[in-house]
Amino acid sequence: MGNSAYVVASDILTAEHVCLAIGGRELLADATIRMARGSITALLGRNGAGKSLLLQCIFGTRAATECDVHVNGVLLRNAYTIPRLMNYLPQRPFLPQDVRVGALMRQYRVPQEKLLAEYPELEAYIHTPIRELSPGYERLLSVLLVLYADSRFTMLDEPFAHIEPMYAERLLASLQRQRYRKGIIITDHRYEPLLQVADTIYLLKEGRSVYIREVEDLVVHGYLATLNSLITR
Numbered sequence: 289m290g291n292s293a294y295v296v297a298s299d300i301l302t303a304e305h306v307c308l309a310i311g312g313r314e315l316l317a318d319a320t321i322r323m324a325r326g327s328i329t330a331l332l333g334r335n336g337a338g339k340s341l342l343l344q345c346i347f348g349t350r351a352a353t354e355c356d357v358h359v360n361g362v363l364l365r366n367a368y369t370i371p372r373l374m375n376y377l378p379q380r381p382f383l384p385q386d387v388r389v390g391a392l393m394r395q396y397r398v399p400q401e402k403l404l405a406e407y408p409e410l411e412a413y414i415h416t417p418i419r420e421l422s423p424g425y426e427r428l429l430s431v432l433l434v435l436y437a438d439s440r441f442t443m444l445d446e447p448f449a450h451i452e453p454m455y456a457e458r459l460l461a462s463l464q465r466q467r468y469r470k471g472i473i474i475t476d477h478r479y480e481p482l483l484q485v486a487d488t489i490y491l492l493k494e495g496r497s498v499y500i501r502e503v504e505d506l507v508v509h510g511y512l513a514t515l516n517s518l519i520t521r
């Protein structure tokens with residue numbers, strides 16, 4: 289797990305009693321997540337466990353049956369409407385296809401010089417419209433825009449999907465750097481890199497969030513069959 293020494297005295301976001309039913313099907317049943325600015329929280333769960341729905345409920349773009357989101361004890365409604373509080377990387381492509389990379393960096397208020405210092409290869413794409421990027425490159429750019437944007441909390445839904453191994457490693461390093469200035473929650477099926485950087489781990493199971501104290505708990509709760517892939521590294 290990550291080093292909680294990175295955690296600084298800071299904003300605390302809690303989402304409690306998150307309940308959601310669609311078409312009579314109970315999909316979230318009292319899920320709870322707590323995240324602090326300066327730390328990384330991993331949200332694991334099997335396919336269809338409700339991870340994306342939970343993030344959308346916290347963000348406020350999905351109407352939940354119940355969802356109490358507080359930042360430093362202040363109750364929030366529709367977190368997405370509060371400037372610079374929180375941003376969210378959805379699982380599916382969302383960038384406007386006709387807009388150029390540089391224009392999007394400005395729109396997201398990304399510190400362009402800093403981002404280009406870390407990813408100098410992006411310079412060549414500054415004038416390129418999104419529709420001309422490969423799907424993997426578009427995904428990488430989407431993750432970077434959300435991660436480097438000015439917000440106190442960032443939620444990333446499958447940031448490693450479609451990203452080549454070299455970029456996945458660099459992205460992990462970027463996450464470590466960005467954790468100093470924001471609280472980050474990540475859900476991804478590539479659990480190994482997540483376990484490396486996460487300070488806190490939750491497993492979403494049967495609509496509830498289970499706090500994972502030890503990686504062995506992931507086997508106990510039926511998320512992993514064994515710990516072999518972790519232990520043999």
Ligand SMILES: Nc1ncnc2c1ncn2[C@@H]1O[C@H](COP(=O)(O)OP(=O)(O)OP(=O)(O)O)[C@@H](O)[C@H]1O
Nearest residue numbers: 310311315333334335336337338339340341342379
């Ligand atoms: N609009 C909807 N109407 C009905 N059911 C939905 C809707 N959106 C999601 N679901 C169902 O809710 C469940 C949880 O979906 P969600 O996308 O949150 O899962 P997930 O944990 O993110 O899964 P994955 O890891 O496969 O992306 C799934 O069974 C899905 O079919």
